[in-house]
Amino acid sequence: MKKLIPALALGLFVSCSPTVQYIGKQYNPTQNVDVFLDTKDIKKNYMVIGKIDGISGILGSSYDEIQNKIVQTAQQKGADGVILYNMEKRVIGTTGSANTHRQWLNTSTTMSTSNVTEDVLHADFIKYED
Numbered sequence: 001m002k003k004l005i006p007a008l009a010l011g012l013f014v015s016c017s018p019t020v021q022y023i024g025k026q027y028n029p030t031q032n033v034d035v036f037l038d039t040k041d042i043k044k045n046y047m048v049i050g051k052i053d054g055i056s057g058i059l060g061s062s063y064d065e066i067q068n069k070i071v072q073t074a075q076q077k078g079a080d081g082v083i084l085y086n087m088e089k090r091v092i093g094t095t096g097s098a099n100t101h102r103q104w105l106n107t108s109t110t111m112s113t114s115n116v117t118e119d120v121l122h123a124d125f126i127k128y129e130d
Contacts, residue, residue: 024050025079
């Protein structure tokens, strides 16, 4: 029982924090990562070294928290910059309930459904060319 409570607390913490899915190249870690919202703002020559999706998690994270996780991952992967280019709400499931009320010969059913969503932020990692 004593081991179960810390495990549950850790599970709750992990489900609250954003996660990332990265595909691309890896270089030596960097300290400073520039963040761009438009490629027109980049004044240096660069190459795209990877793509990443930042995901809010089951209990939700803000876009700021997702962006921070993306920048942290960019530092680890050796990127010089991040281009943030798309925000979306992704449907990951649907919940529903039905309530039936019977009175004498009449029956009425009320049904409701709602989507379970997560926030996703897409970005490219870039490396400046010398």
